[in-house]
Amino acid sequence: MNMARQNWSNTFAAHAALITYTLIALFPVFVILINSFKTRKAIFREPLALPGADSFSTIGYETVLKQGDFFLYFQNSLIVTVVSLFLVLLFGAMAAFALAEYRFKGNMLMGLYLALGIMIPIRIGTVAILQLMVASGLVNTLTALILVYTAQGLPLAVFILSEFMKQVSDDLKDAGRIDGLSEYRIFFVLVLPLVRPAMATVAVFNMIPIWNDLWFPLILAPAEETKTLTLGSQVFIGQFVTDWNAVLSALSMAILPVLVLYVIFSRQLIRGITSGAVK
């Protein structure tokens, strides 16, 4: 068997595996989407059928848009996710830079302490967090959620980013120091652009759990004006009856913003501008 042929069959196998995986991953999304456009009866009769002339209905979307303040929930979710991600990336990168760049006493210990959070789920502290929020009057504010998600995301962010920061050339930072850049300029102007792919990874890792979280919105911010999308959608799920049309429609709409954010970050993942910096 010659090389070209072997490469071709390897490529084929790799693509077949990836396509299979993609189909499996997309299937539930597909089912949600098609069923969100069907009547309630049609959903139960033939869950996998595409919406036809007789089964097509937008009743779910109508219910969602009428019931409750869906756009407000949407906005709340978006604010919480974007602000939390921004803070996780900013503080995570700064802490990672300090750990990677500066020699100080307790550097190792500090790194371990910050990484400890990866192993301990933040939900264990829910009661204490709730007490804290009550005491500081932050219950039923988006700030409460943002603070919690920032804390939740930081350990992994610091851990991943400090590994990447260590790989940024020392000479580059030193050249900046000789040119008189402050440590902040070196961090923002020289180092951050070079670890952008790592930042995007961290952002993608953190985004989905924050967007989907039901636990903390339910406990810390269940008020009407601070409901997130996931929490808002819960009104359609009852103990005895569930309005499946509405649930599926709400879920379909909830996919969109995450998709947009993901596209933004994944472009960063692919782009690397490291080349030409050193060597």
Place this chain on the structure above:
Amino acid sequence: MGSLRLKNIHKSFGSVDVIKDVSLEVSDGEFIIFVGPSGCGKSTLLRIVAGLEDATSGTIEIDDKVVNAIPPSQRGIAMVFQSYALYPHLTVRDNMSLGLKQAKRPADEIRESVDMASNMLSLNEYLDRRPSELSGGQRQRVAIGRAIVRQPELFLFDEPLSNLDAALRVNTRLEIARLHRELNATMIYVTHDQTEAMTLADRIVVLHDGRVEQVGSPMELYNKPDNKFVAGFIGSPQMNFIDATEFGRKDAKTIGIRPEHITVSRESGDLKGNVSHIEHLGADTNLFLDCGSAGLISVRLQGEQDFEIGSSVYAIFDADRTYRFDENGQTIVNV
């Protein structure tokens, strides 16, 4: 302008002493080269001068001013790194002007300065490119340009040519020599390369294990090495070291002789050996003689010469050019 004085510099990383009591005076306009084996502390010493690393003790004076507590950007220095260290997101022009912009110099002065440097290094056609769009040699020229633009009193080079291929290295070496003449600035240059050291330096500083072994002009180091280490480090192929007892001499521990100061004869000489290997370099021929208990002796002969491997020949030493070393490796001076 541009003098440097190091007084009793010590540097330790944790419990490891890297620089041990280094003192050095460099006068204005001198070209000083640091050489030494890998890990001897050349880069560390250079970074201490630059202010990128703090000395554990000792004082650094630039222009008779103590600069220990002054940040790198205000020491009047510029540094060229082995890895170029260009800013990847900036064009060549912006790479070169960042330092001056940071120092808030007027825009036309910056432009003038950049144009001057880019003329000097023939970088004009690349000014709008990013570093990733340049070849290795061009990148290193940009890095040198970035240093020139700052118009420093003191240039620091850390192995600037070691990433370049041989031909480019010769060109850039000549360029650096020309820059030194034209700019009249003080330069401190770290290298592994003997040729660079011998050809560029006004004075060479030989470092070993964090200590200065000897400071002197290239010819001083070649002709009058203070000790066995310097004798072995300067010159290539390395000086031959032979135990003095081989010659029945009691006035030294070791006898040293450079390969180029040995001739060979088939009839008689100081030491008998078998030819074990020959290297033909065109202009020279390197001969390796296996001299039994005296060890392997390398001989450098002029021109093309042929010997049969395994044949036995005699090495004749140029008596005026042999060196004697005592048991501490110090040179015993002939009187």
